[in-house]
Amino acid sequence: xxxxxxxxxxxxxxxxxxxxxxxxxxxxxxxxxxxxxxxxxxxxxxxxxxxxxxxxxxxxxxxxxxxxxxxxxxxxxxxxxxxxxxxxxxxxxxxxxxxxxxxxxxxxxxxxxxxxxxxxxxxxxxxxxxxxxxxxxxxxxxxxxxxxxxxxxxxxxxxxxxxxxxxxxxxxxxxxxxxxxxxxxxxxx
Ligand SMILES: [Zn+2]
Ligand SMILES: [Zn+2]
Ligand SMILES: [Zn+2]
Ligand SMILES: [Zn+2]
Numbered sequence: 001x002x003x004x005x006x007x008x009x010x011x012x013x014x015x016x017x018x019x020x021x022x023x024x025x026x027x028x029x030x031x032x033x034x035x036x037x038x039x040x041x042x043x044x045x046x047x048x049x050x051x052x053x054x055x056x057x058x059x060x061x062x063x064x065x066x067x068x069x070x071x072x073x074x075x076x077x078x079x080x081x082x083x084x085x086x087x088x089x090x091x092x093x094x095x096x097x098x099x100x101x102x103x104x105x106x107x108x109x110x111x112x113x114x115x116x117x118x119x120x121x122x123x124x125x126x127x128x129x130x131x132x133x134x135x136x137x138x139x140x141x142x143x144x145x146x147x148x149x150x151x152x153x154x155x156x157x158x159x160x161x162x163x164x165x166x167x168x169x170x171x172x173x174x175x176x177x178x179x180x181x182x183x184x185x186x187x188x189x
Contacts, residue, residue, distance in 0.1 A: 113153035116162035117145035
């Protein structure tokens with residue numbers, strides 16, 4: 001092999017697609033670099049960009065603890081993690097527990113009704129760490145309105161309160177006014 005061919009072989013090896021990744025900080029490319037015994041990803045725009053990442057790591061995102069979120073399977077705190085396919089919520093007890101929640105799933109469950117108390121937030125479904133479902137205002141902690149029964153976006157015909165709740169009884173599901181001062185209850189649906 002001539003000197004020139006050797007250079008060409010080295011050059012193409014360094015630039016094959018498998019060995020480069022886009023730099024998350026700039027529009028450079030990450031390449032595997034070697035310093036002594038250590039190999040790591042470094043940016044092609046070095047020294048303008050000094051981004052580096054270890055070879056083993058699949059992401060440079062540190063898992064973030066989620067306040068007041070607990071794994072429904074083992075009750076360990078949940079973490080916001082980043083994987084190959086984007087962000088997800090996983091259990092801090094991983095790999096013992098492989099519970100994963102889709103962060104979008106909670107959003108999609110969505111608002112059940114506008115909050116009648118503050119008029120700005122929405123009532124959403126939540127469960128506490130014991131699995132009990134309740135329906136707080138998503139403007140919490142600014143608004144602490146919460147219902148124990150599933151809200152329905154209807155106005156009370158008696159008092160005009162902007163939400164009714166579903167109450168199951170032997171006769172069927174009735175819509176009731178959650179206001180203590182009001183005794184409205186619909187016929188079984
Ligand atoms: Zn860079
Ligand atoms: Zn768990
Ligand atoms: Zn509210
Ligand atoms: Zn009412």
